[in-house]
Amino acid sequence: MIKKGFLLCLAAGMFVVAPMQADAAQISLALSGGITASLDESVTSDDEMADVLDAVVKDNYTGLCIAQVSDYVNVRSESSEDGEIIGKLFDKSVGTVEKQENGWYLINSGNVHGYVKSEYVVIGPDAEALAEEVGTRMAVVTTETLRVRMEATTDSPILGLIPQEEELVVKDETEDFVKVSIEEGDGWVSKDYVDLRTDYVYAESKEEEEARLEKEEEARLAAQKAAAAKIKSSSGSKASQSSDVIGSGGGGSASGNAVASFASQFVGNPYVYGGTSLTNGADCSGFVMSVYSNFGVGLPHSSSALRSAGYGVSLADAQPGDIICYSGHVGIYVGNNTIVHASTAATGIKYTSPANYKDVLAVRRIF
Numbered sequence: 178m179i180k181k182g183f184l185l186c187l188a189a190g191m192f193v194v195a196p197m198q199a200d201a202a203q204i205s206l207a208l209s210g211g212i213t214a215s216l217d218e219s220v221t222s223d224d225e226m227a228d229v230l231d232a233v234v235k236d237n238y239t240g241l242c243i244a245q246v247s248d249y250v251n252v253r254s255e256s257s258e259d260g261e262i263i264g265k266l267f268d269k270s271v272g273t274v275e276k277q278e279n280g281w282y283l284i285n286s287g288n289v290h291g292y293v294k295s296e297y298v299v300i301g302p303d304a305e306a307l308a309e310e311v312g313t314r315m316a317v318v319t320t321e322t323l324r325v326r327m328e329a330t331t332d333s334p335i336l337g338l339i340p341q342e343e344e345l346v347v348k349d350e351t352e353d354f355v356k357v358s359i360e361e362g363d364g365w366v367s368k369d370y371v372d373l374r375t376d377y378v379y380a381e382s383k384e385e386e387e388a389r390l391e392k393e394e395e396a397r398l399a400a401q402k403a404a405a406a407k408i409k410s411s412s413g414s415k416a417s418q419s420s421d422v423i424g425s426g427g428g429g430s431a432s433g434n435a436v437a438s439f440a441s442q443f444v445g446n447p448y449v450y451g452g453t454s455l456t457n458g459a460d461c462s463g464f465v466m467s468v469y470s471n472f473g474v475g476l477p478h479s480s481s482a483l484r485s486a487g488y489g490v491s492l493a494d495a496q497p498g499d500i501i502c503y504s505g506h507v508g509i510y511v512g513n514n515t516i517v518h519a520s521t522a523a524t525g526i527k528y529t530s531p532a533n534y535k536d537v538l539a540v541r542r543i544f
Contacts, residue, residue, distance in 0.1 A: 274300050282295050288385065314350070408435060430496065440511070447526070500543070506535075
């Protein structure tokens with residue numbers, strides 16, 4: 178219970194209680210925006226105080242906001258559905274709220290400044306409670322070869338190896354170590370060998386969306402042209418005739434199905450850290466890079482960098498040939514909720530189902 182005789186301040190989304198003069202007859206709520214509300218002595222219950230605090234936060238409209246929508250909500254130039262659409266605020270996007278106007282919030286998110294309907298975003302304490310859930314903690318490898326260990330000690334057995342500049346999802350964190358997710362499982366790395374950051378989703382402006390779509394379309398057309406030329410030149414070869422793919426159910430492009438079919442013929446071949454040979458051994462990104470190289474498409478030898486290749490689609494819309502990206506790992510979708518990938522040194526190149534056997538960070542389509 179908050180009792181009279183205390184000053185309660187809101188700063189940076191945190192409530193701090195400090196003593197006032199003993200004979201004070203009111204409780205003042207001083208907020209970071211300079212707005213003050215007063216309570217009389219009768220407001221002493223926790224529930225009553227919570228209601229007042231909610232009202233004050235909503236009247237102030239400063240601080241964090243988080244979108245809660247199925248996909249995205251339009252950001253408009255005015256607080257009306259007649260306002261011009263200037264951007265999109267995606268689910269779990271974060272931003273700040275300046276004010277309320279006619280059931281709309283004026284927000285800032287990324288490079289977007291405009292209005293969204295208040296029913297699609299949460300603010301104040303609710304947003305603070307969601308903040309940790311919507312941010313993704315990442316560890317970027319800063320050493321040439323990172324040893325991921327089974328326990329949070331430098332002499333624990335090695336679980337797996339990760340190359341420099343890879344980005345791994347953080348599962349847990351101590352003072353000196355972080356637990357990260359890799360193909361072999363969750364393991365620990367010293368903070369001395371990674372840079373840590375928290376990623377958030379922000380709104381995308383109309384201009385940013387148009388530029389992104391144009392870039393993705395150019396990349397798609399270039400990849401299709403390269404693949405068509407490669408398939409034509411290798412007509413009748415093993416690459417175009419292989420039918421070992423698990424089965425796409427008839428979906429996807431001809432080029433994507435050709436990629437999935439070609440990749441599938443290497444199941445059973447070895448995994449080699451840093452390798453790019455489809456026959457003598459490749460690691461996960463080396464496998465994807467070499468498969469696509471056969472179709473005239475150049476891709477980076479990095480699972481993190483592959484999260485930006487081509488253009489994004491949802492896992493529900495995945496088609497054969499799509500690249501499925503995980504924390505520290507990547508594979509190629511072959512249909513029927515299955516990927517083919519260079520998994521680990523113990524298992525080599527293999528099929529895995531379901532495709533979301535671990536958290537999917539991105540699905541990228543080249544064709």
